[in-house]
Amino acid sequence: MLILKNVNISEHCIYASVPPNLLRNIGTFFSVLHIWKMILCLETHGISFRIQISVKELLDTDVLLKLLFRLPVNYPSALPDISVNSDQLTRAQCMDVKEKLLEQAKKHLSEPMVHDLILWVQQHLKDVIKQPAAVCNEKTTLSKGKEDGIWMLLLHLDHMRAKAKYVKTVEKWASDLRLTGRLMFMGKIILILLQGDRSSIKEYLILQKTSKVDVDSSGKKCKEKMMRVLCETEVQSQHKRFQMFEVKEYSALEELQKEFETAGLTTLFSEFVPSLLK
Template identity: 60%
Template sequence: MIQTKVRRTSEPDVRLRLVFDLPVTYPSGLPNISVSSGDLTRAQCEELRDRLLEQAGERRSQPMIHDLVLWTQQNFTSVIGNSIRDEKRLPSAMTDDGTWTTLLHLDHMRAKNKYVRTVEKWTSDLELTGKLMFTGKIILILLQGDRRNIQEYMVLQKTCKVDVDSSGKRCKEKMISVLCEIKLPPDHKRFPAFEAKEYSSISELEKEFNMAGLSNIFNEFVIGLF
């Protein structure tokens, strides 16, 4: 996570928080990037994120994080333009992202009870719903809610000491991957709350996804994990 400021002539600085989720194959594998800022609308954060992903693609197979931060500072105005003040005056409904679903895959969980309590607290504080799902060795976290709140959750997940290492020492989560991030249709019902649940079989897990109207996510991103 990198927090930086973009300085603009005769305008207030814009504070940015950039989160780079590096896969084990980095830099040949591209990082997952999220952008958040209290000075920008969600649409502007998404626009900047999309442009950063494009820049990351052009830098594949070479260290890129420092370059991406510099690119952001140098090209911010051309990407966002002069629309910041105008978009802040729009009604909130005009910039509402709706409900998003993000599916995460955890490699392991040593301090299970503490980990579960921590995730439950974070999701409660951020008003997120979904499931923490255990099926054999497969561990999934499905989050539903406001996209910015999901991004805040990801910051917590990557920066807080939520688990323990092999020696029992508290450590940050380093083995997590984002399987998918999609916007739900307006008429789609989200999970009413967040809960941790054990599933005895793949078919039982698949049934959970089907009942939630997320069978496409299961077929595309989950079944291949088994």
Template identity: 65%
Template sequence: MFLSCGSLHQRGPETDGTVFRIHTKAEGFMDADIPLELVFHLPVNYPSCLPGISINSEQLTRAQCVTVKEKLLEQAESLLSEPMVHELVLWIQQNLRHILSQPETGSGSEKCTFSTSTTMDDGLWITLLHLDHMRAKTKYVKIVEKWASDLRLTGRLMFMGKIILILLQGDRNNLKVPKS
């Protein structure tokens, strides 16, 4: 199991929290291991409230990811007021096969990705921006950091050869999606 952790840098102590990204495997159909990426957003009043949960797996459909997320949240409700991330990871490792065998999770062919597993009702959204170029890298990075901070977003600026990407995560109201 791989775990990465980062703080959400948002204004005000009432909106601070922590994000855990856990890469693990769980047994699916016919004893095949299915790689899962589980993202837990722990608000400042955790464990007194439910964490935000996102599911990502290239081997599961969108419907299956949504069902797994719903089942994890149901399990989390039974663990309120006690630390639960580790328990939820163990639970999904032991129960993924049973969740996937339910009829409502067997349909659909679209692969589940991080952004599609987040629904309109979730407060936490993710967007990926592609930049054409960047003239003054140091100055531009500071501008992007200030912009993200002002909008209460967290994210990463990624340079991959000539490709420049900005990955942002935050409240749906702070992420504007352009109309096509």
């Protein structure tokens, strides 16, 4: 295994250990692409390397993508295996990005493609992850062509250390994006239930994941890293529309359950909330 922690390392040092057939196909990639960090693993069955790139997403926020390419020995006659990870995207969104990259890779079969794939994801990430999807328990089913209509998002937060500031920030985001719903506290349970345009829901998620909304144990500002998307789906006819965004506290589970039932969300409550008490 050859580990490259400094991208300024002489290319000759890299190429000396790379099989000639693979060298011809990745040389341009190494010389052109700006890479923050790369781990190159020379293996008997090919080459693996990991790349981190920062991509501008909705609201001009930076999304850090971690891409792992595994090139077989007969690359580019055979497609690379690609893995996509990001702390700022859901598992479903990462899968969407991977699928789109593989689709693009098929268009470049038999020719060097990694550099083109990196450029493609930098240019098209917005289009890939803004596609509408219904997400429950992070299992997503794409529902293309349904940008219109009202959507609903249920989030679970592990904690709020700077509660007053956090609550104020959530209220501001909801107001700015014209979202209605509830920020709900019941014991240690913290839930955010939002309704609004699909695009506004997506923008809220990005803000929630990328902004420094809380503080860590030392009091330093930090991003929300322990949020879970419990459900994201289109509002159905039986669901009641919230008229405003409110912050509410409940002393018992029954009170919280009644809030969901009043909004026609009994199934949503029974599917996700009781398990949070375990």
